Amino acid sequence: LAYASVSMTRRQREVEGDDRAAAIDAGTGAELVRQGLVHADALYHLARYLTRSRTDAEDLVQETYTRAFAAHDQFAPGTNLKAWLFKILRNACIDLARRRQVVDAAGPPPEPAVASWDADVRGALAHEIEEALGTLPEPARTVVLLDLEGLTEVEAAAVLGCPVGTIKSRLARARAALREKLRDYGSTR
Amino acid sequence: MSEHLEHSEVRELVAGRRGARLEGTVRAAVETHLAACPECARVAAAERGLDELLGRLPRHQAPAELVRRLEQRWLGAPGDASGDPMAAANLAALPRAGRETGASSASVSWPPPAWPAPAPAPASAGSPSPSLPPLAPRPSRRAQLAAGSVFLAAVIAAIFLWAWHGPRSGALAAAPPLVREAVNDHLRALVATHPADVESSDTHQVKPWLTGHLDFAPVVAFGGDDRFPLVGGAVGYFHDRKCAELFFRRRLHAITLLVLPRAGLDWPARTATRDRGFNVVLWHKDDLAYALVSDVDPAELDELAARVSAPPARSE
Numbered sequence: 025l026a027y028a029s030v031s032m033t034r035r036q037r038e039v040e041g042d043d044r045a046a047a048i049d050a051g052t053g054a055e056l057v058r059q060g061l062v063h064a065d066a067l068y069h070l071a072r073y074l075t076r077s078r079t080d081a082e083d084l085v086q087e088t089y090t091r092a093f094a095a096h097d098q099f100a101p102g103t104n105l106k107a108w109l110f111k112i113l114r115n116a117c118i119d120l121a122r123r124r125q126v127v128d129a130a131g132p133p134p135e136p137a138v139a140s141w142d143a144d145v146r147g148a149l150a151h152e153i154e155e156a157l158g159t160l161p162e163p164a165r166t167v168v169l170l171d172l173e174g175l176t177e178v179e180a181a182a183v184l185g186c187p188v189g190t191i192k193s194r195l196a197r198a199r200a201a202l203r204e205k206l207r208d209y210g211s212t213r
Numbered sequence: 214m215s216e217h218l219e220h221s222e223v224r225e226l227v228a229g230r231r232g233a234r235l236e237g238t239v240r241a242a243v244e245t246h247l248a249a250c251p252e253c254a255r256v257a258a259a260e261r262g263l264d265e266l267l268g269r270l271p272r273h274q275a276p277a278e279l280v281r282r283l284e285q286r287w288l289g290a291p292g293d294a295s296g297d298p299m300a301a302a303n304l305a306a307l308p309r310a311g312r313e314t315g316a317s318s319a320s321v322s323w324p325p326p327a328w329p330a331p332a333p334a335p336a337s338a339g340s341p342s343p344s345l346p347p348l349a350p351r352p353s354r355r356a357q358l359a360a361g362s363v364f365l366a367a368v369i370a371a372i373f374l375w376a377w378h379g380p381r382s383g384a385l386a387a388a389p390p391l392v393r394e395a396v397n398d399h400l401r402a403l404v405a406t407h408p409a410d411v412e413s414s415d416t417h418q419v420k421p422w423l424t425g426h427l428d429f430a431p432v433v434a435f436g437g438d439d440r441f442p443l444v445g446g447a448v449g450y451f452h453d454r455k456c457a458e459l460f461f462r463r464r465l466h467a468i469t470l471l472v473l474p475r476a477g478l479d480w481p482a483r484t485a486t487r488d489r490g491f492n493v494v495l496w497h498k499d500d501l502a503y504a505l506v507s508d509v510d511p512a513e514l515d516e517l518a519a520r521v522s523a524p525p526a527r528s529e
């Protein structure tokens with residue numbers, strides 16, 4: 025498609041970042057982290073939906089880059105840097121949950137997103153979708169979010185540390201649950 | 214190579230975003246199966262519907278203050294510890310002061326500024342104490358009024374220029390909001406990974422699906438051909454109402470056709486204009502309003518508009 029008139033967004037930069045990551049010499053942790061900074065939004069987005077807390081999400085993103093720096097020699101050049109960072113973030117999130125029982129606890133309601141590209145009907149709809157996603161167990165929520173981020177099942181399996189088949193079945197169940205929760209919107213049936 | 218797929222295989226392939234990533238012979242095989250199997254087509258449409266809903270999930274952007282801290286730490290800003298493992302290990306313990314206030318910043322700079330500008334001198338921080346002698350002569354009241362007048366005049370001029378140039382850029386003084394909304398819908402389709410709720414080049418699949426999800430029947434005489442292939446359709450919103458979105462292509466250019474009820478809208482009988490680099494054709498026929506948006510040549514967009522509105526001689 026001809027996208028010439030669409031201004032470059034950070035999401036597009038993320039895509040370009042993936043391309044650049046293929047050429048990274050993972051020999052320097054700082055360079056790897058610098059390349060990974062283009063995924064800060066994606067990491068924060070995932071962290072917000074995992075923790076439902078802005079401050080926890082910020083801590084997790086910072087922790088992710090710190091861990092990435094320390095473990096830079098474990099990154100395989102040419103693989104998906106964003107997926108690798110997601111894996112680190114989720115592990116950090118699990119550690120945080122063990123310490124504080126945050127993830128999947130019946131915590132406070134999700135804070136409103138900064139993004140507000142629509143209002144009224146679309147805003148209300150977005151809230152409903154956010155609520156529906158928030159009711160899923162953490163692994164199911166993560167699989168749906170990784171799918172939306174464009175990760176393949178193999179990459180998602182690497183993030184969650186489980187077989188590809190588990191990702192497929194988990195995604196199918198999660199989407200079926202979402203369809204049921206959002207059935208009032210018609211086109212999901 | 215043609216492939217025959219079982220129902221279970223097709224339903225697995227169209228699940229999640231996997232359906233949007235299908236390519237080549239597998240994609241063709243899935244489309245062939247969906248064209249012949251209403252039940253799998255229904256499942257695929259439900260998947261698309263869920264994708265469309267999930268595409269509206271609010272996107273959380275990293276707060277500006279967090280991004281600034283990360284950039285300071287890792288992008289080689291002076292005085293930071295990038296490349297220093299010990300300092301990096303302390304990253305998580307960065308001071309949280311100002312985090313809450315910084316998070317409310319409206320925009321995040323990216324790529325980052327080279328280095329945060331030093332805090333401006335607090336020349337006007339707080340109201341100066343009247344007991345302190347001024348360091349510089351205080352401006353006279355007349356000078357203050359003059360400066361205020363100049364500032365006010367500048368603001369008024371800026372507003373006037375903005376208002377004057379805004380409509381001109383759309384070249385459609387009567388209906389710029391309609392043009393803007395049409396282009397916005399086209400942009401959303403461009404940016405979306407998978408804009409179509411129902412992906413098919415078969416108008417007999419797309420139109421019934423749209424009709425089933427709308428409270429009106431979108432009358433579109435043209436169902437696509439080699440010159441303007443139909444890519445798919447979706448249900449969207451145009452201001453306060455649902456609209457049918459049909460996606461065509463011309464070479465590598467995307468074309469969005471919007472069809473919606475025109476009751477209550479000041480929809481032009483026919484006009485062609487440009488907005489943000491896109492050509493837009495608006496027209497109406499009977500009770501329906503139409504908008505075509507694309508970056509293809511205006512003549513080609515006119516040609517497609519004529520075919521969309523033509524009597525359906527060959528469509529059924």
